[in-house]
Amino acid sequence: MKITGGTATSYTVPTDAPEADGTFAWNSTTLIVVELKAGNATGLGYTYSHSVIAALCRDMIQKIVAGSDVWQSADLFHRMRVSQRNYGREGIGATALSAIDVAVWDLKAKLLQKPLVALLGQAHDAAPVYGSGGFTAYNDEQLTAQLAGWVAQGIPRVKMKIGTHPDDDLRRVALARKAIGNHAELFVDANGAYSRKQALDFAHRFRHEYGVTWFEEPVSSDDLRGLRLLRDNGPDGLDIAAGEYGWNDMTLRAMLDAEAVDVLQADATRCGGVTGFMAASALAEAHPLPLSAHCAPSLHLHLACASRPLRHVEYFHDHARIERMLFDGFREPVNGAMLPDLTRPGMGLEFKRQDAESFRDDI
Numbered sequence: 001m002k003i004t005g006g007t008a009t010s011y012t013v014p015t016d017a018p019e020a021d022g023t024f025a026w027n028s029t030t031l032i033v034v035e036l037k038a039g040n041a042t043g044l045g046y047t048y049s050h051s052v053i054a055a056l057c058r059d060m061i062q063k064i065v066a067g068s069d070v071w072q073s074a075d076l077f078h079r080m081r082v083s084q085r086n087y088g089r090e091g092i093g094a095t096a097l098s099a100i101d102v103a104v105w106d107l108k109a110k111l112l113q114k115p116l117v118a119l120l121g122q123a124h125d126a127a128p129v130y131g132s133g134g135f136t137a138y139n140d141e142q143l144t145a146q147l148a149g150w151v152a153q154g155i156p157r158v159k160m161k162i163g164t165h166p167d168d169d170l171r172r173v174a175l176a177r178k179a180i181g182n183h184a185e186l187f188v189d190a191n192g193a194y195s196r197k198q199a200l201d202f203a204h205r206f207r208h209e210y211g212v213t214w215f216e217e218p219v220s221s222d223d224l225r226g227l228r229l230l231r232d233n234g235p236d237g238l239d240i241a242a243g244e245y246g247w248n249d250m251t252l253r254a255m256l257d258a259e260a261v262d263v264l265q266a267d268a269t270r271c272g273g274v275t276g277f278m279a280a281s282a283l284a285e286a287h288p289l290p291l292s293a294h295c296a297p298s299l300h301l302h303l304a305c306a307s308r309p310l311r312h313v314e315y316f317h318d319h320a321r322i323e324r325m326l327f328d329g330f331r332e333p334v335n336g337a338m339l340p341d342l343t344r345p346g347m348g349l350e351f352k353r354q355d356a357e358s359f360r361d362d363i
């Protein structure tokens with residue numbers, strides 16, 4: 001069956017408060033929505049990226065996707081990737097490819113009237129989540145209210161950003177630990193802000209003084225030797241995690257070959273959609289390491305439930321807020337996990353175009 005055509009549209013949604021991490025700050029988030037048609041079904045995909053992605057996706061839909069057989073999705077994925085060789089398969093090229101690939105898989109599942117997780121092969125009934133936010137732009141009240149709020153609603157794992165003001169990090173982590181009590185897990189994410197030895201010193205203090213169990217991108221994820229140093233010399237019980245900028249299976253494999261992480265992260269909106277995420281899952285399983293899905297919780301839900309090495313999905317404040325606002329079928333976490341609705345086809349999501357109209361970018 002041929003894909004007859006599709007659209008790609010960019011929406012820029014202001015955050016509910018200024019947000020920042022160890023290496024970046026932002027006041028809005030750009031969502032690119034791809035819809036593809038075949039028969040009487042519409043497949044949905046999306047990514048969080050730059051608005052120019054919408055134009056790039058439309059170009060790929062017109063030149064490559066339209067007229068392709070929806071069931072030959074592996075061949076279509078390969079042809080899309082080859083077409084990006086001269087302008088860049090990583091970064092924005094990878095996010096465009098990812099959004100389209102997700103739409104292709106959602107379309108296949110909708111044509112079959114099956115939930116996407118059934119097509120992929122279900123491994124878990126539900127996907128455990130961790131609350132993620134704790135931005136460095138937050139004041140103490142915002143930080144503690146957000147993290148304690150997730151714990152109060154039954155999410156037993158929360159993550160905060162660090163690294164913007166290293167002199168203040170231990171104080172903020174202590175504050176967070178006090179706010180969530182001793183039973184919830186506390187994760188930290190430096191987004192690559194620290195130097196190697198600075199990160200190693202913090203690793204021991206976070207673990208021993210505040211019971212932190214997850215240290216994400218303590219150094220830049222480009223510094224595989226630095227991550228390895230942290231993994232080998234950090235304290236027991238503190239997982240080193242990275243992988244959110246793994247743009248394809250080869251970059252993720254390099255991270256695993258370097259023995260740089262205890263838990264591999266992958267983001268289907270960057271690493272090649274459903275095709276790329278399931279490749280990441282196979283890589284993690286073969287090494288063998290746990291896999292954690294980065295951001296876009298609604299998009300990852302079915303994929304996560306089909307990933308055997310899954311540890312959890314990042315329930316990122318910013319994305320959860322946008323997805324709750326703009327997608328019918330959004331699943332609220334219950335008892336710390338998201339449960340796919342197996343009565344709905346595909347990812348179980350419908351884009352609320354009318355509600356999004358005021359955020360649409362002119363591109």
Ligand SMILES: [Mg+2]
Nearest residue numbers: 189191216244
């Ligand atoms: Mg991160």
